[in-house]
Amino acid sequence: MGLCLPDASGGIDRVTPAAVGVALGDRANGVSRPVIGLIGDGSFQYSVQGIWTAAQHRLPVVCVVMRNQEYSILKSFALLEETPGVPGLDLPGIHIASLARGYGCRTAEVETAEELEKAFNSALDDDTTTVIVVSTQPQKAML
Numbered sequence: 001m002g003l004c005l006p007d008a009s010g011g012i013d014r015v016t017p018a019a020v021g022v023a024l025g026d027r028a029n030g031v032s033r034p035v036i037g038l039i040g041d042g043s044f045q046y047s048v049q050g051i052w053t054a055a056q057h058r059l060p061v062v063c064v065v066m067r068n069q070e071y072s073i074l075k076s077f078a079l080l081e082e083t084p085g086v087p088g089l090d091l092p093g094i095h096i097a098s099l100a101r102g103y104g105c106r107t108a109e110v111e112t113a114e115e116l117e118k119a120f121n122s123a124l125d126d127d128t129t130t131v132i133v134v135s136t137q138p139q140k141a142m143l
Helices: 015-028 050-056 072-080 096-102 113-125
Strands: 002-004 035-040 061-067 106-110 130-135
Touching: 015 035, 015 050, 015 061, 050 061, 061 096, 061 113, 096 106, 096 130, 106 113, 113 130
Parallel strands: 002 035, 035 061, 061 130, 106 130
Antiparallel strands: none
């Protein structure tokens, strides 16, 4: 299994395209395995179109989107830079699963660990792109 995770600055614009790139590289090299990307809903907005590429190529990518309805990492950077209250960092009302379905992906929305486990295992068995949206609570990102 391939795994793409955020680094210390979050997954801004990197995790989704990295997961798609790894899956494309695996296919080109004859490797058959799912590739997992873990990303926040704010960071996911930077490169959401990558899931379209994954869906078009029927890549076994599982994108787990942690939905806290904010750009948490950017809020933390704003506090670090002593510029709190930056506008536009809250993300209410973005329906990630609807966006993913619009791009051609399978989706699941989960609230509990049990639901996540079931959706994740199902996605690993699928031979296509799945976006799993996990509801979380906002919290200050660790820098």
